Amino acid sequence: MSSTANAILAGILMTGPRDPEVDPREWEARVLENTLDAQSLMSDGSRLYKTVEGIKVYSAVVDAIQKEKKSTRGLVTLKVKPSTYAKDGIEQVRTERTDRPDGLAMAKKIKGLIGHKVLIFKEIEVMANGNKSAVIRHVKDLGEANGTEFGEDED
Numbered sequence: 746m747s748s749t750a751n752a753i754l755a756g757i758l759m760t761g762p763r764d765p766e767v768d769p770r771e772w773e774a775r776v777l778e779n780t781l782d783a784q785s786l787m788s789d790g791s792r793l794y795k796t797v798e799g800i801k802v803y804s805a806v807v808d809a810i811q812k813e814k815k816s817t818r819g820l821v822t823l824k825v826k827p828s829t830y831a832k833d834g835i836e837q838v839r840t841e842r843t844d845r846p847d848g849l850a851m852a853k854k855i856k857g858l859i860g861h862k863v864l865i866f867k868e869i870e871v872m873a874n875g876n877k878s879a880v881i882r883h884v885k886d887l888g889e890a891n892g893t894e895f896g897e898d899e900d
Contacts, residue, residue: 752787756780799868800882805836806890807858817843819852821881823865826895834895838867838879851881862887862894 746754759779763772786793805823813820819840827834840855841848866883 752784753780755783796868800866802864802866804862805865806862806894807855810852810855812843819843819855821855824895838881840881855884858886860890862890
């Protein structure tokens with residue numbers, strides 16, 4: 746299906762079924778408006794597209810979370826498979842600022858996942874000062890960790 750067809754389908758789904766008491770042209774006008782909204786969200790330049798396109802997904806075990814005083818972000822410590830980037834198998838990522846509802850919700854969710862294996866969806870964000878930071882955009886719980894996720898010895 747083409748991206749145009751996908752946008753039209755999204756517009757229809759956003760509008761909902763046509764009420765028989767509503768003029769079909771009025772319903773189509775709403776579908777068109779919603780289709781254009783959907784198309785703008787799906788365009789290469791949109792913030793949503795850039796965020797989703799830049800997401801990296803990998804598994805980890807949530808080890809800890811603490812609040813950074815200066816930024817108010819949650820600083821999350823993860824156990825990951827050792828790699829060039831995380832030679833010791835430890836990685837730190839951040840939530841959005843916890844003085845914002847989305848950042849606070851993510852920090853609370855992660856706090857409840859300490860000791861769980863998760864899928865991390867992260868984006869590398871460039872801060873105003875030019876520094877880069879790994880920011881969690883989504884996390885999916887895969888259940889309690891059993892201690893053997895990344896080659897650790899079983900108890």
